[in-house]
Amino acid sequence: MMPQILQSWALLLIVALGGLLSERGGILNIGLEGMITMGAFVAVAAAQAGAVVPVAALLGAIAAMLLALVFAQFSLRWQANPFIVGLAINVLAAGTVPLLSEIVFGTRGSVRIADGGIPVWTVVATAATVLVLVHAVVYATPLGLRLRIAGEEPEWLRAQGIGVTRYRLAGLVGSGLLAGLSGALLALRIGVYLPNISAGRGWIALVIVYLGYRTPAGLAVAALFFGIMEAVAVRAQSVLGVPPTVLLALPYVLTVVAFVSYAALRNRER
Amino acid sequence: MNRNVWRTLPVLLFVALTTWATGTSETATGSQYRIGVFVPGVVDGSPTYEMMVSGVQQAADEAGSTDVAIVEGGFNQATWEEGVMSMAASGEYDLIVTSNPSMPEITASVAEAVPEVRFLVLDGYLEGHDRIHTILFNQQEQAFLSGYFAGLVTSSSMERANAAGRVGLLAGQEYPIMNDVILPGFRLGLQSVVADGQVDFRVLGNWYDAGKAQEIASDMITQGSDVILTIAGGGNQGTIAAARERNAYVLWYDDSGYDQAPGIVVGSSFVRQDRAAYQATLAAIQGTLAFGDAEILGVSDGAVSFDTEHPAFVDNVPAGIVSEMKDLLDRMRSGELTLEMPVPGGR
Numbered sequence: 001m002m003p004q005i006l007q008s009w010a011l012l013l014i015v016a017l018g019g020l021l022s023e024r025g026g027i028l029n030i031g032l033e034g035m036i037t038m039g040a041f042v043a044v045a046a047a048q049a050g051a052v053v054p055v056a057a058l059l060g061a062i063a064a065m066l067l068a069l070v071f072a073q074f075s076l077r078w079q080a081n082p083f084i085v086g087l088a089i090n091v092l093a094a095g096t097v098p099l100l101s102e103i104v105f106g107t108r109g110s111v112r113i114a115d116g117g118i119p120v121w122t123v124v125a126t127a128a129t130v131l132v133l134v135h136a137v138v139y140a141t142p143l144g145l146r147l148r149i150a151g152e153e154p155e156w157l158r159a160q161g162i163g164v165t166r167y168r169l170a171g172l173v174g175s176g177l178l179a180g181l182s183g184a185l186l187a188l189r190i191g192v193y194l195p196n197i198s199a200g201r202g203w204i205a206l207v208i209v210y211l212g213y214r215t216p217a218g219l220a221v222a223a224l225f226f227g228i229m230e231a232v233a234v235r236a237q238s239v240l241g242v243p244p245t246v247l248l249a250l251p252y253v254l255t256v257v258a259f260v261s262y263a264a265l266r267n268r269e270r
Numbered sequence: 271m272n273r274n275v276w277r278t279l280p281v282l283l284f285v286a287l288t289t290w291a292t293g294t295s296e297t298a299t300g301s302q303y304r305i306g307v308f309v310p311g312v313v314d315g316s317p318t319y320e321m322m323v324s325g326v327q328q329a330a331d332e333a334g335s336t337d338v339a340i341v342e343g344g345f346n347q348a349t350w351e352e353g354v355m356s357m358a359a360s361g362e363y364d365l366i367v368t369s370n371p372s373m374p375e376i377t378a379s380v381a382e383a384v385p386e387v388r389f390l391v392l393d394g395y396l397e398g399h400d401r402i403h404t405i406l407f408n409q410q411e412q413a414f415l416s417g418y419f420a421g422l423v424t425s426s427s428m429e430r431a432n433a434a435g436r437v438g439l440l441a442g443q444e445y446p447i448m449n450d451v452i453l454p455g456f457r458l459g460l461q462s463v464v465a466d467g468q469v470d471f472r473v474l475g476n477w478y479d480a481g482k483a484q485e486i487a488s489d490m491i492t493q494g495s496d497v498i499l500t501i502a503g504g505g506n507q508g509t510i511a512a513a514r515e516r517n518a519y520v521l522w523y524d525d526s527g528y529d530q531a532p533g534i535v536v537g538s539s540f541v542r543q544d545r546a547a548y549q550a551t552l553a554a555i556q557g558t559l560a561f562g563d564a565e566i567l568g569v570s571d572g573a574v575s576f577d578t579e580h581p582a583f584v585d586n587v588p589a590g591i592v593s594e595m596k597d598l599l600d601r602m603r604s605g606e607l608t609l610e611m612p613v614p615g616g617r
Binding site: 109197 | 312313314315316345443444470471472473475476478479480481482484485486488489490492493504507508511514515530
């Protein structure tokens with residue numbers, strides 16, 4: 001059960017940390033879902049072309065970052081509504097990735113990697129590394145400090161003569177890189193790219209950003225809790241006499257209940 | 271002016287590209303008989319729909335003077351009725367062919383609104399509608415074949431088999447045919463070989479999340495399943511990944527799937543949806559298809575079978591098991607062993 005929990009935790013945590021970077025900069029990245037898809041496809045395409053796993057994962061991350069730059073162009077430079085732009089990014093990825101797949105591989109269906117998948121521990125180690133790095137960047141660097149101020153007190157930054165946009169851009173770029181990395185690791189782990197491979201992980205990640213109180217450590221706990229609930233629900237399908245479809249909703253319900261209860265308890269203590 | 275153009279142009283390109291990439295492919299050119307194939311999903315990567323399209327196309331080519339247009343409805347089931355309605359209301363089709371257990375209800379609803387069009391629905395059942403012909407495949411027999419083979423494998427000395435007598439079935443979602451036909455049929459087949467054999471039945475919750483399917487299949491293997499029948503769409507790739515990593519076997523469903531992972535996918539039942547689509551479409555073009563009828567086709571009709579000829583099957587499965595599967599198929603083809611497919615809706 002532990003490998004399943006850690007796999008779920010790692011993949012969700014990486015993309016959630018990406019969501020955190022843009023959110024702390026003041027832009028909620030609704031386009032994570034599309035970026036995961038793009039990262040997954042490009043990583044598999046690169047692996048098919050002979051790239052080793054780290055290079056394939058990096059290329060997947062960079063491809064998703066390019067989508068993040070499109071997001072930034074619309075939302076930061078042209079002041080478009082970030083929610084609309086994020087949805088458009090998801091639609092764009094849903095449209096262009098099958099098109100690319102058709103052009104490159106002659107199919108809009110699944111694309112397999114000959115060598116199969118990477119070990120789960122590679123994914124977990126990457127997530128742990130990303131967690132430490134994001135924590136360090138957000139709390140121990142001037143970049144992280146200004147990123148947070150760009151999200152919470154942008155006027156103060158402007159009053160100091162410091163541009164807010166560049167920090168929001170940095171947050172979005174980091175967000176795209178990590179969403180793409182998560183998608184790449186997911187596809188490389190199962191050894192295949194499939195339509196709809198993101199399967200809602202981008203949306204769950206956004207929920208985890210808030211359930212985790214917008215801190216890297218909080219996100220790690222929230223993602224772990226969700227992973228445990230998911231693994232329990234999977235195991236319960238075989239041991240409880242409850243219809244599996246009912247149990248599938250359990251992780252979502254219990255995660256929300258647990259964190260709402262925790263928030264209520266914390267507020268009461270204050 | 272320039273500024274507005276530069277702001278608008280990327281948006282237009284954005285929308286145009288997306289619309290083009292996700293849109294439908296239509297090839298109708300206009301002649302005597304016009305067929306629209308509505309694919310509830312996408313064709314690429316779905317052998318079932320590939321078979322349907324190829325069967326319809328073959329019939330059209332053979333009949334001549336027939337146009338075929340393929341319309342992909344995408345994965346959002348909520349939009350399928352609208353998609354079929356648009357096709358029917360366009361007045362461009364004499365016959366709409368589709369395939370999915372949910373389509374009889376949808377086509378019946380569309381047929382009420384658009385009285386000129388006729389429908390051929392594969393993998394569904396609806397009797398008595400004078401403009402709808404349905405063909406249902408005997409999945410009781412198909413699941414029995416898979417269960418019987420799973421029993422042979424799990425009780426064998428094959429490298430990845432264990433002595434637990436436990437096999438798995440991973441479904442994309444629960445639906446009446448899955449719960450009332452496929453699962454009992456699979457269990458019956460297993461217990462025909464291993465009397466106290468158990469089926470670990472799990473549900474993915476969708477038809478595409480291969481990552482979660484891998485997690486579920488891994489847990490099934492940890493719990494003792496050495497053979498997993500996977501009926502989870504794109505999620506099947508996750509089952510293969512788990513079986514490869516944790517030394518188990520996978521059984522494929524609906525089409526011959528050995529090439530997905532030779533040596534890991536060791537058994538494959540299938541339906542000849544291409545043949546059914548070809549025969550029924552040709553009959554529709556020739557005006558001999560009995561609309562209002564609902565056919566149920568099984569092993570004895572040649573519509574359901576188990577692929578015992580693929581080299582990956584012959585190479586990776588002991589000769590004794592190959593022989594037993596061929597004997598079973600012979601008994602079912604001759605009518606010596608038949609399993610009745612329960613009619614959806616309980617009639």
